[in-house]
Amino acid sequence: MKLNLKNPIIFFDLETTGINIASDRIVELSYLKIDVNGNELSRTYRVNPGVPIPKKASDIHGITDEDVKDAPTFNEIARSIAQEFEGCDLAGYNAVRFDIPLLAEEFLRAEVDIDMKKRKFIDVQVIFMKMEPRTLSAALKFYCKKELDDAHSAEADTRATYEVLQSQLDHYSELENDIVSLSAFSAHNRNVDFAGRIIYDEDDTEVFNFGKYKGKAVADVLVKDPGYYGWMMQGDFPLYTKKVLTVIKLRALKNN
Secondary structure, eight states, rough: OOOOOOOOEEEEEEEEOOOOOTTTEEEEEEEEOOOOOOOOEEEEOOOOOOOOOOOOHHHHHOOOOOOOSSSSSSHHHHHHHHHHTTTTTESSSSSIIIIHHHHHHHHHHOOOOOOOOGGGGEEEEHHHHHHHHHOOHHHHHHHHOOOTTTEEETHHHHHHHHHHEEEEEEETTTTTTTTHHHHHOOSSOOBBTTTTSEEOTTTEEEEEGGGGGGGGGGGEEEEEHHHHHHHHHHHSOOOOHHHHHHHHHHHHHHHO
C-alpha cells in the first residue's frame, strides 16, 4: 500500500561503533527519502567516527577503520544532512530507541541546531513486534515474501524497512495510513528526551522513567534534590537528555 503522506518521509539506518547512545559514533548513514508524490531519493554516507571501530562492531556491519579512514567526519557533513532532513518525518527499524537518539547526539556534538522533536517518528520494529514479534529479516520474509540479502548493510536494511511498512499497511486493516497515527502506534512511551529517560505521564507531566525517582515529576525532584541534577549532568547520559533536563530545571526555578 502506498503511504499517505502530508510531508516527505525519510527512512534511515545507522551503522555505528557500538550501542551506547551517549558515547558511540556513526560509521555509516543511509537514507531513503520519499516525497509526497512518491518520488524516491536514496543516499549513503560513510563516516569517519574519529575513534577506532571495535572488532565486535565490524563483525556485524563489515565496516572497518580502513574503510572510513578517508571518509568525512560527521561534523563535516552534519549541516548538509540536517538540510536534507529538514521538514521530513522520520522512520526506521528500532529507530525510536536507537537511531534517532544517536543521530540527535551527533547533531549536538556537531553544534548543528535541528529540532527533531517537530517531526513524526515511525518505528517499523515496534509495529512489527506488536503484530508479529521477530527480526527485520523475518519481517521482510513474512510481509514481502523476500529474503534479506546483505543484512546489516545500512542500504539494504533501509530499503527493507520501507517495503515492510508498505506491506504492513496492506496486511493490517486496523493500521491507519496516516503518519500521525503510525507514529503514535509505533511509540513505546511519550518520550520527552529521545532516550526515554524522561517521559510524559497521563497528565502530560514530565516524569523520570528510570532509577530511584521513576514516576516522579522531574521538576519536583530537581527542587527537592538539587544534587540529582548535578549527578545526571556528570553521568553517562545522552547530551539531549541533559539538554532536556536543563530546560526543565530552568523552568522550575523560574516558576518557584
